[in-house]
Amino acid sequence: MLRSVIFCSLFIFIRFFDFQSIEASEPDTIYSNTIKSVLFTRSGNLLSYPVIDLNNGEKATLQFDLLNEQEKTFYYILVHCNMYWERDSLQPIEYIDGFEVNRIKNQSASILSILPYIHYTLPIPNDDIRLKISGNYLLCIYEDEEKTKPVMQKRLFVCETKSEIQATARRATLPVYADTKQEIDAEVTLYERKVNDPENELRLLIIQNFRPDMYVEVKPKFIRGNIISYNHEEGNLFNGGNEFRHFNSKNLRVPLENIDLIDYQAPYYHFLLKPESDRTFTGYTYGQDINGKYYIDADLRNSPALMADYVYVHFTLPYDVPLIDGTVHILGAMSNWKCNEKNQMTYDFETKAYIGSMLLKQGYYNYHFALRDKLTGAIDTGFFEGNSYQTENDYVLLLYERVSGALYDRLIGRAVVNTIKPL
Structure with missing residues (x-):
């Protein structure tokens, strides 16, 4: 039970x-x-x-x-x-x-x-x-x-495709960041015309795994005609993080990946995940993931969108003592990348662990454990997951044009680059 x-x-x-x-x-x-x-x-x-x-x-x-x-x-x-x-x-x-x-x-x-x-x-x-x-x-x-x-x-x-963005994601160049951070370099080719003032009229946004709070805005490093370089050694860096934890709840009878127990307590199924561990100092271990996303799936159901069930999923993170400076959360696309009471974990003194539950539709899910600072609201996944340059991540690049006097910002280029595989 x-x-x-x-x-x-x-x-x-x-x-x-x-x-x-x-x-x-x-x-x-x-x-x-x-x-x-x-x-x-x-x-x-x-x-x-x-x-x-x-x-x-x-x-x-x-x-x-x-x-x-x-x-x-x-x-x-x-x-x-x-x-x-x-x-x-x-x-x-x-x-x-x-x-x-x-x-x-x-x-x-x-x-x-x-x-x-x-x-x-x-x-x-x-x-x-x-x-x-x-x-x-x-x-x-x-x-x-x-x-x-x-x-x-x-x-x-x-x-509106008015440019081509060639981008690479790799280990940070500077030795001080090389073990924990990833560097995103880009070169933009404008199709139609030169930009008079690219430093002020163009804005390149880079977003890690489409997480709303994980982005940087990069300025050009140099301009050569209609080619603009965003090849920096700082200002375009991201913490590498770690591969996402995952579980698969598509089967109501047989425990699949990282499911320890399935228990039916009318009227709901409850999926108890295997206890996880703090990965801050364990080093990098590769594991295939979908970069924080999820998809709906249910065995023996030909239309999971309409036939998958909602189940309670229970998370356990053993931890010796409760943290006083922040709250612990289950973070991913399934939580809308937010840290709030819906995905907050509580400390159980009897088991010396953080525990939490979420009502989720059957499927395959990625997530991280995150610490939310009580004073600033800053979200830190590295506290439990660590950071490594080797981690596989997606980076979405968006190029905006902000011409002086224009009524709106145009989005004139886009690209997605992955640290390991081409997209």
């Missing part, structure tokens, strides 16, 4: 939201506890990022579940933002074709699941809304057409 079972009450957290002052630091937010399994990817690839091309027909697809037996009607809008996710001065008619507010039309009830849910799917663009310009778009979901009951907001990147 499980020593501790955490049952999460399901309620909707409603907050009035003024989109005249979008939180630049929190572009990805889920406001409701009854909204689960939110995936926003390039259409056709569940492990991709929501970065699409403006002109070649690419789409992004939002999927999520409402934990409820009855359908609800949800509405959505797109808000155009600058590169820092602050709303710009454009009106909807300037960046979209179609109505400003639209209804999500594709939803289906779960089939034979213990916990009933409604599965929603929304492609962008679609027949109701088309995108006219490049840049950052905030996809905002509401319970009402008047936009007073926000449900979530998710980032969408729309690129």
Whole structure:
């Protein structure tokens, strides 16, 4: 039997939201506890990022579940933002074709699941809304057409390909960083014209594993005609981290990877993971992962999106003493890369371990343990995971153009580079 079972009450957290002052630091937010399994990817690839091309027909697809037996009607809008996710001065008619507010039309009830849910799917663009310009778009979901009951907001990147980005991810050049950090170098070729003032008009953002708080903004090192180099030894460095921990909950009967015990306590299945360990000083060990992401899967179910069950997953991190300067969290795409009460662990003095539980849909999941500083709110995965230059990571590169006097930031280049394998 499980020593501790955490049952999460399901309620909707409603907050009035003024989109005249979008939180630049929190572009990805889920406001409701009854909204689960939110995936926003390039259409056709569940492990991709929501970065699409403006002109070649690419789409992004939002999927999520409402934990409820009855359908609800949800509405959505797109808000155009600058590169820092602050709303710009454009009106909807300037960046979209179609109505400003639209209804999500594709939803289906779960089939034979213990916990009933409604599965929603929304492609962008679609027949109701088309995108006219490049840049950052905030996809905002509401319970009402008047936009007073926000449900979530998710980032969408729309690129007009005006450049080519050649990038490499490798061990940091400077010896002081060589063991723990990774260096991302890039060379940009502009297709159409020279930029008069590239240091002020171009901004290159590099994001590690698409985690919203893990990015750097890089300035050019030198310019040669229409070729711009971002080859630095500092300023483009990231902590390497460690390979993600993982578990597989697709089978309700047979424990798979890193599952110690499956226990049914009506009406839920409970998956007790094998106790993990602090990896700060254990050195690097390679293990294949999907860089913090997850995907839904269920054995013997031909439609996991509608037939997978929700189960409680229980995590254990042995630790000799409780930490007083921070809180411990389970971090990954499954937690929306946030550290909050939903994924916070508690210290159990009897077992001398941090324990935590999350209600998750069956599938394959990656995660890290993270320490959140009580004073600053800073999130540190290295505290439990360590940092190594050898770790396999994705890096998303986004090139923005900010011309003086322009009304919005254009996204004119994109690339994804991996430290080990070509993408």
